[in-house]
Amino acid sequence: MTNQELITYITAWNDDAQFSLPAETDSGIISAIDDLSGTIVNVEIPPTHLTEFMKRLQSDPELQFDYLFDMIGMDWGKELGILYYLKSTVLHHKIVVRIKIEDRENPEVDTMENIWKAAHLQEREIFDLFGIRFKGHSNLKRIFLRKDFKGYPLRKDYEDDYMIIRK
Amino acid sequence: MSEQVITHSDIKFQEYFLNMGPQHPATHGVLRLILTLDGEEVVGIEPDLGYIHRGIEKMCEYDTYRQIIHLTDRFDYLSSHMNNEAVCLAVEKALEVEVTDRIKVIRTMMDELTRIASHLLWWGVMGMDVGALTTFMYAFRDREMINEIMEKTTGARLTMSYNIPGGVMFDLHKDFQKDVKNLIAHMRKVLPEYDRLLTGNVIFQRRMKGIGTLSKEDAVNYGATGPVARASGISCDTRKHEPYSAYNRVKFNEVIETAGDNLARYQVRMQEMYESLDILEQLVDNIPEGDYQVAMRNLIKLPKGEFYQSVETARGEFGVFIVSDGKKNPYRVHFRSPGFNNLNALLKAGLGGKIADLVATMSTFDFVIPDIDR
Numbered sequence A: 001m002t003n004q005e006l007i008t009y010i011t012a013w014n015d016d017a018q019f020s021l022p023a024e025t026d027s028g029i030i031s032a033i034d035d036l037s038g039t040i041v042n043v044e045i046p047p048t049h050l051t052e053f054m055k056r057l058q059s060d061p062e063l064q065f066d067y068l069f070d071m072i073g074m075d076w077g078k079e080l081g082i083l084y085y086l087k088s089t090v091l092h093h094k095i096v097v098r099i100k101i102e103d104r105e106n107p108e109v110d111t112m113e114n115i116w117k118a119a120h121l122q123e124r125e126i127f128d129l130f131g132i133r134f135k136g137h138s139n140l141k142r143i144f145l146r147k148d149f150k151g152y153p154l155r156k157d158y159e160d161d162y163m164i165i166r167k
Numbered sequence B: 001m002s003e004q005v006i007t008h009s010d011i012k013f014q015e016y017f018l019n020m021g022p023q024h025p026a027t028h029g030v031l032r033l034i035l036t037l038d039g040e041e042v043v044g045i046e047p048d049l050g051y052i053h054r055g056i057e058k059m060c061e062y063d064t065y066r067q068i069i070h071l072t073d074r075f076d077y078l079s080s081h082m083n084n085e086a087v088c089l090a091v092e093k094a095l096e097v098e099v100t101d102r103i104k105v106i107r108t109m110m111d112e113l114t115r116i117a118s119h120l121l122w123w124g125v126m127g128m129d130v131g132a133l134t135t136f137m138y139a140f141r142d143r144e145m146i147n148e149i150m151e152k153t154t155g156a157r158l159t160m161s162y163n164i165p166g167g168v169m170f171d172l173h174k175d176f177q178k179d180v181k182n183l184i185a186h187m188r189k190v191l192p193e194y195d196r197l198l199t200g201n202v203i204f205q206r207r208m209k210g211i212g213t214l215s216k217e218d219a220v221n222y223g224a225t226g227p228v229a230r231a232s233g234i235s236c237d238t239r240k241h242e243p244y245s246a247y248n249r250v251k252f253n254e255v256i257e258t259a260g261d262n263l264a265r266y267q268v269r270m271q272e273m274y275e276s277l278d279i280l281e282q283l284v285d286n287i288p289e290g291d292y293q294v295a296m297r298n299l300i301k302l303p304k305g306e307f308y309q310s311v312e313t314a315r316g317e318f319g320v321f322i323v324s325d326g327k328k329n330p331y332r333v334h335f336r337s338p339g340f341n342n343l344n345a346l347l348k349a350g351l352g353g354k355i356a357d358l359v360a361t362m363s364t365f366d367f368v369i370p371d372i373d374r
Helices: A003-016 A047-059 A119-130 B056-060 B065-072 B077-095 B101-129 B134-154 B176-199 B202-208 B216-221 B226-231 B262-284 B338-349 B355-365 B369-373
Strands: A030-035 A038-044 A067-075 A080-087 A094-101 A108-110 A133-135 B016-020 B032-038 B041-048 B305-312 B317-324 B332-336
Touching: A003 A038, A047 A094, A047 A108, A067 A119, A067 B317, A067 B332, A094 A108, A119 A133, A119 B338, B016 B355, B032 B355, B041 B338, B041 B355, B056 B065, B056 B332, B065 B077, B077 B101, B077 B305, B077 B317, B101 B134, B101 B176, B101 B262, B101 B355, B134 B176, B176 B262, B202 B262, B202 B355, B216 B226, B216 B338, B226 B262, B226 B338, B262 B355, B332 B338, B338 B355, B338 B369
Parallel strands: A030 B305, A038 A094, A108 A133
Antiparallel strands: A030 A038, A067 A080, A080 A094, B016 B032, B032 B041, B305 B317, B317 B332
């Protein structure tokens, strides 16, 4: 599918009343990430709808997003977030699904491990560096840093007196 | 005296744990795998990572775009040229800079030289992992030729940092074409020799065939890329699907095997070396004249936005994600490393085999640990 077809196809799901995708003007369907083959379709959805939305992306015969290529943790200052970069190895199109998590103290989203096993290590990395917990993950613990490490270093408000020199 | 019959249900079975690494010779660095064993069969693998985690993604947030390139060498040091290129392409794309044909061809040729060097090192070390010590000597002898070509042009043998935004650091050395032609002729002679030495060996075949099988569905689901995924029958070569630099002007085949076992992964890499030689052969006499650098400002500031670029390294698809807020430092940089995702696939492929099989399987996955830990 081309980008325009993807947008039309996914926007039509709004009518099913199963999901409520945010309005297009707000922070809904946008194309922001530049790629060599043009821009990639971006969809932002509320974290509460994440699992059903992803399941549908993966199982819909028109879409067949069978490959979780990348998971990117983000800290936008006010809220944390995750970008899911999906590809289809059959139909060769791609999409980026992004979620924003307002709660910085106790951020939690559903795990994608049951849909794509590729999420297993990726989620552990995001938990380690951003402190986002994944509900239902089979083995959620720190992956790179030591067990007693305090804080989550890739957050923007992370303080370290001697390793990071702030100007 | 009555004879006691011991039935299967009387024996108490117990799973036990075994530490593989962090300094196991076959892990090629400091990777620790905690194995759960049932007898000699591996029933669970848990990686313990972070021995060389340097927090490069955080470091990038305090560096300029020219400095970041030097950090990317240190991921997968055997594909350092491709890693550099990914960042350079992302920066050039963000600034909408079009580089000259000469730069594109130089980059592509260096990519392929790096790929052959990486696969040669893999072949040598892999032979050693399964007990054939000679392969190491053969591979390092031939890899030296590539290192010398690199050294003449870039001044470095391993972490080259040859790419800069808007071109390459130096022009090609005057011997470059002659040396590459020598290399192609030499490699075409020795690659069949490699086959005679190792590929056909019965002991080697027994260690490879049907071991560590990764089905196509699993390879997709566990997120494998590169030769590992192509050995399971997935077409995923970025050079084919989204050609960058000069890959759209050369003819080459994407090597795909379907068996998904160790031997398939082995064959994919062996065939890829031939394909790389083909690419080099097509380009070596057709290096266009032109500038090797495009004028760019010394302090690069990217426009606001998000930029993604992926390239095909020797191990799979390497992605760079840059979020810029218009300053001289990026707001966030994320690196999608092929090793980290292929490790996830090893956790599946290694199950059900013996410990010795896991050693062979790990070799065919071709890990570079700094690429996993970042």
